[in-house]
Amino acid sequence: MSTLEVEGLTVGVTRSPTSILADVSFSVPAGKIVGLVGESGSGKTMAALTMMGLLPDGIELRSGSVRMDGRQLLDPARMTVSRESADMAMIFQHPQAALNPTMKVGRQIARVFSLQQGAGRSEAMSQSIEMLRRVGIPGAARVAGAHPHQLSGGMCQRVMIAMALACRPRILIADEPTTALDVTIQAQIFDLIRDLVAETGAGVLFITHDLAAVAEMCDSVTVLFGGQVMEEGSRDDIFRRPRHPYTTYLLDSVQKEVDPHVVEAGVDFELVGCRFGHRCDYAWEACGEVPDLVAVGEGHRSACFLHTAEVTRAGAS
Amino acid sequence: MPALLELRGLRKTFGRGRRALPAVRGVDLDVARGETVGVVGESGCGKTTLGRMVAGLTPVTDGVIRFDGSDLDGTSASRENRRRIQMVFQHPAQSLNRRMTVGAMLAEPLRLLAGAPRSETAGRIEEMLALVGLDPAFGSRRPRQLSGGQQQRVAIARALMPDPDLVVLDEPTSSLDQSLRGRMIALLRRIQEMRGVSYLFISHDLGTVRRIADRVAVMYLGRIVEIAPTRELFDDPRHPYTRALLSVAPTMDLDDVRERIVLPGETPSPTDLPTGCSFQDRCPLVFDRCRSESPVLAPVGSYRLAECFAVAPASDA
Numbered sequence: 111m112s113t114l115e116v117e118g119l120t121v122g123v124t125r126s127p128t129s130i131l132a133d134v135s136f137s138v139p140a141g142k143i144v145g146l147v148g149e150s151g152s153g154k155t156m157a158a159l160t161m162m163g164l165l166p167d168g169i170e171l172r173s174g175s176v177r178m179d180g181r182q183l184l185d186p187a188r189m190t191v192s193r194e195s196a197d198m199a200m201i202f203q204h205p206q207a208a209l210n211p212t213m214k215v216g217r218q219i220a221r222v223f224s225l226q227q228g229a230g231r232s233e234a235m236s237q238s239i240e241m242l243r244r245v246g247i248p249g250a251a252r253v254a255g256a257h258p259h260q261l262s263g264g265m266c267q268r269v270m271i272a273m274a275l276a277c278r279p280r281i282l283i284a285d286e287p288t289t290a291l292d293v294t295i296q297a298q299i300f301d302l303i304r305d306l307v308a309e310t311g312a313g314v315l316f317i318t319h320d321l322a323a324v325a326e327m328c329d330s331v332t333v334l335f336g337g338q339v340m341e342e343g344s345r346d347d348i349f350r351r352p353r354h355p356y357t358t359y360l361l362d363s364v365q366k367e368v369d370p371h372v373v374e375a376g377v378d379f380e381l382v383g384c385r386f387g388h389r390c391d392y393a394w395e396a397c398g399e400v401p402d403l404v405a406v407g408e409g410h411r412s413a414c415f416l417h418t419a420e421v422t423r424a425g426a427s
Numbered sequence: 428m429p430a431l432l433e434l435r436g437l438r439k440t441f442g443r444g445r446r447a448l449p450a451v452r453g454v455d456l457d458v459a460r461g462e463t464v465g466v467v468g469e470s471g472c473g474k475t476t477l478g479r480m481v482a483g484l485t486p487v488t489d490g491v492i493r494f495d496g497s498d499l500d501g502t503s504a505s506r507e508n509r510r511r512i513q514m515v516f517q518h519p520a521q522s523l524n525r526r527m528t529v530g531a532m533l534a535e536p537l538r539l540l541a542g543a544p545r546s547e548t549a550g551r552i553e554e555m556l557a558l559v560g561l562d563p564a565f566g567s568r569r570p571r572q573l574s575g576g577q578q579q580r581v582a583i584a585r586a587l588m589p590d591p592d593l594v595v596l597d598e599p600t601s602s603l604d605q606s607l608r609g610r611m612i613a614l615l616r617r618i619q620e621m622r623g624v625s626y627l628f629i630s631h632d633l634g635t636v637r638r639i640a641d642r643v644a645v646m647y648l649g650r651i652v653e654i655a656p657t658r659e660l661f662d663d664p665r666h667p668y669t670r671a672l673l674s675v676a677p678t679m680d681l682d683d684v685r686e687r688i689v690l691p692g693e694t695p696s697p698t699d700l701p702t703g704c705s706f707q708d709r710c711p712l713v714f715d716r717c718r719s720e721s722p723v724l725a726p727v728g729s730y731r732l733a734e735c736f737a738v739a740p741a742s743d744a
Contacts, residue, residue: 149604150575248692262693263470292469292631297675297689319605322634322677349681363606364634364679368613 113313114138114161114198114281119174121156121165121337128379130156130169131337132400138281138313143303145328145345146317149360151377153337154317158283161315162200163191178280199274203286205266209258215269216242216254222276241272245302264295271302275310282306285317300327321364325349330409333357336377336385339403343410353412356386384413392416429496430457431625432481432593437490439476448698450476452649453490455724458593461619463626465640465657467633467672471694473649478595478629482514495592510540513586517598519578523570529556529581530566533588540589551588558621559584560614576607580614587618595627600635612638633676637661645669648697648705651724655731666733667712704736712737 114137121131131153138144148154159165161176176183176191178198183191202208210218219241220234229237235254242250245268258266267287274282284303288296304327307314316327324331325345332342333356341354352358362368378388387397396415403411404418439451451473458464466474479485481492483499492499499508513536516522524532533552537543543551553563559580570578579599586594596615600608616639619626630636636643637657644654645666653666664670671688678685690709701707704717716736724732725739733739 149606264693293633293672293676294469294690295693296677297687301689320677321605322679325679325681326677346681349679360606361679363609366609368609 113140113179114315115175115177116157116161117175117177119157119160119176120172121153121160121174122170122172124168124170129172129337130379131160132385134174134334134337134339135403136315136332136339136342138315140280140313141307141311142329143307143314143316143327145324145331146315146334147319147321147324147331147360148334149319149377151336152334154319154334155285156337157334158200158285158315158317161191161283162198164200165190197279198281198283199277199279200283200285201267201270201274201287203289205270205290206258206263208270209266211258214255214257215261215266219254219269219273219276222273226277238272238276241276242269245269245272245275246298247272262295264291264298267291267295267299268302271299271306275306278310279312281313281315283315283317286319287316288323289318289320296323303327321360333360336379336381338385338400339413340386341410341412342403343407343412347407347410351407351410353406353410353417354414355390355392355416357412359389384415429493431460431462431495432456432458432627433491433493434477434481435491435493437477437480437492438488439473439480439485440488446698449649449700450697451480454646454649454651456644456651456654458625458627460592460625461623462642463619463628463640465636465643466627466629466646467631467636467643468646469631469672469694471648471697472646474629474631474646475597477646478514478597478627481593481627482512482595483509484514506540510536510589511592512595513589513591513593514595514597515579515582515586515599518602519575519582520570520602522582523578523585525570528567528569529561529573529584532581532585533566536585536588555584555588558587558618576603576611579603579611583615583618587622587624590622591624593625593627595629597629598631599628601630601632608632608635609638615639633661633673645672648694648700650705650734651732652706652735653727653731653733654724655728659728659731665727665731665738666735667710667737668706669733671709671711704734706735710737 117135119131119134120129122129134157146154160171171189185192216235216238219238223229223234223237239250239254242254247253247268288299318324328345330344331348333340335356340356352361377385381387383398383400387393401413401415403413406412406417434454434456437451437454441448441450454477468474476485480487494508530552533555534548537548537551552566556563556565561580600611628639640657643657643660644651647668653669664673671690674685674688692709703719704722707713707717722734722736724734727733727739
C-alpha cells in the first residue's frame with residue numbers, strides 16, 4: 111500500500127503560460143526512501159514545497175492530486191495542499207536558515223509538542239530534550255538551551271530532524287539535507303535517516319542533485335528535468351539499466367570524460383515538447399511533443415519517443 | 428630543480444591571547460611546475476586559509492612561502508609575483524564585478540599586471556574566451572546574464588589572463604551542479620596541458636579532487652595528516668582520518684562493498700585542542716601515546732607521508 115501518491119502535479123508562474131512542473135507523478139511507499147533527483151531548475155524543490163503547501167507568492171498550483179492512503183490532501187477551492195494532522199514534515203538544505211534564530215532550539219521543538227498534543231510547557235520541554243537525545247545529540251539538555259547560531263551545521267540539521275520527528279510524520283521530505291555538511295557528518299545524518307525509516311516506518315522523499323547520495327540512500331528514484339519526469343525506477347534500474355537519454359547523460363557526466371568545450375545550456379522553459387530536447391543527442395521532430403512515460407521494465411518507466419518509435423526511427427535513418 | 432611553490436612550517440593564527448584561533452598549524456607542502464596538488468578536508472580544517480596565504484590575500488603568521496626560489500612574505504608580494512599567482516574562488520557570482528562586462532574584467536589584469544599593449548587586448552580576450560569554451564559575444568555581457576557554469580568559466584579566464592604559473596582554485600566546482608563539475612575539471616586539465624600551469628586545488632569534494640590532482644594532501648585541524656600520489660591515496664589510505672573520510676564518501680557504484688567507518692562526534696574546536704594528536708577523540712586506533720605526544724608527518728611508503736603513531740611508526744615529534 112502506497113502511503114503518499116502524487117499525480118499530475120502542474121505548477122506554474124502566475125499569469126504566465128510557462129509551467130515549472132508539468133504533470134509530475136511519483137509515490138512514496140511507507141518504509142521506503144524515494145529519490146527525487148535533478149539539476150538546479152529541475153523543479154525538485156518546487157515539488158516538495160507544493161506538497162508542504164509552502165509555494166511562494168507568484169507560483170501557483172494548477173492541477174494535480176496529492177493523496178495520503180487514498181485521502182485527498184489537495185484543497186480544490188484554494189488549490190493548495192493542506193498539511194492537516196501533520197502527516198508530512200520537511201527538513202531543509204540550510205538548517206541554520208530554517209530554524210528560528212531568536213529562539214532556543216529546545217523551545218522550538220517543544221512548541222511542536224505544545225501545538226500538536228497540547229502538552230504543558232515543562233512536559234513539552236522534557237519531550238523536546240528526549241527527542242534531541244534520540245537524534246544522537248550528546249548533552250541534549252545543554253544543547254536544548256542553545257540558540258541555532260551557537261551550534262554547528264550538523265548539529266542544526268539534527269535539531270531540524272528532531273523537530274520534524276516531533277510531528278510524528280508518516281512522510282519525511284528531505285530537501286538536500288546534507289549538501290551543506292561535511293562527508294563525515296553527512297554519514298551520521300544518513301545513518302540517522304535510515305534508522306528512522308526502520309524504526310517508525312515513515313516514507314522519505316529524498317531530494318538531491320547528488321547521484322552518489324541517491325545510490326547510497328534510495329530504494330527507488332524519479333529523475334526530473336525542466337519540471338518533467340524523465341525516468342523512474344528502482345535504484346538498480348536507474349543506475350544499472352538507465353533508458354532515458356537524460357539519465358544516461360547525467361550518469362555519464364559524473365563518471366566519464368566529457369568535452370570541456372560544450373557549454374551547458376540550462377533548461378529552456380519556453381520549449382514546447384520534451385524539455386531535454388535541445389540538449390539531447392537523439393532529438394528529432396517527434397520531440398516537439400511531450401512523450402508519455404512508458405513501461406520499459408517492471409516498475410521502470412521512461413518518457414522518451416525512442417522507446418515508442420524505435421522501429422519507425424530505424425526505418426527512417 | 429626546486430619545486431615552483433614550497434611551503435615550510437606555514438602557520439596562521441587569527442586573533443591573539445585566549446581567543447587565538449590557529450587555522451593553519453605548520454604546513455610543509457611542495458607544488459612542482461605543471462603539477463596539480465589537491466588539498467582536501469572538511470570545513471574548518473584550514474584549507475581555504477592555506478590557499479589565501481599562498482595567493483597573498485591573508486598575511487602569514489609564521490613560516491615561509493617560497494615561490495620559484497624566492498621568499499614571499501604574503502602581504503607585500505611584488506607585482507610580478509602577483510601576476511604569477513592567481514586565484515579562483517568558490518562563488519563566481521560574488522567574485523566577479525557585477526558592474527563590469529566580461530571583456531572589461533578580462534582586460535583589467537592584463538593592463539594592471541601584465542602591462543600588455545592596448546592593441547593586443549581585444550585579441551587576447553577573444554583567445555581566452557575561446558580557451559574556456561565561451562563565444563566571443565560573451566565579452567560584452569555582464570555576470571547576471573550568465574549561468575553559474577558560465578560565470579565560473581569567466582572567473583577561470585580572468586585568473587589565466589595575466590599568464591600565471593600557479594592558480595589557487597578554492598572549491599571552484601562546489602557551487603556548480605554535479606553534471607557541470609566533470610566539464611569544468613576537463614576544462615582545467617586541458618588548460619594545464621596547453622599552458623603548463625600548476626594548480627593548488629582546494630576542495631572538500633573527494634570525487635572532484637580524484638579526477639584532477641596528481642597528489643593529494645588531506646588536512647585536519649590545520650595540519651596535513653596525509654599526503655600521497657592520488658591513486659595511492661584513494662586505493663590505500665593510511666591515516667585513520669583519511670580512511671574514514673574515503674569510506675563514507677557516497678559512491679554511485681552499487682557493487683561497492685567498502686566497510687563504512689562512521690566517525691563519532693565532530694571536529695573539535697581549534698581554540699581548544701587536546702594535548703597530543705588532534706584526531707585522538709575520534710580515532711579508532713587511538714592509544715596512550717596519542718594523548719601525550721603530537722605525531723609529525725613520516726614516510727608510510729614511497730612518496731607518501733602520514734602523521735600518525737599507529738600507521739607511521741617513525742612519526743616521532
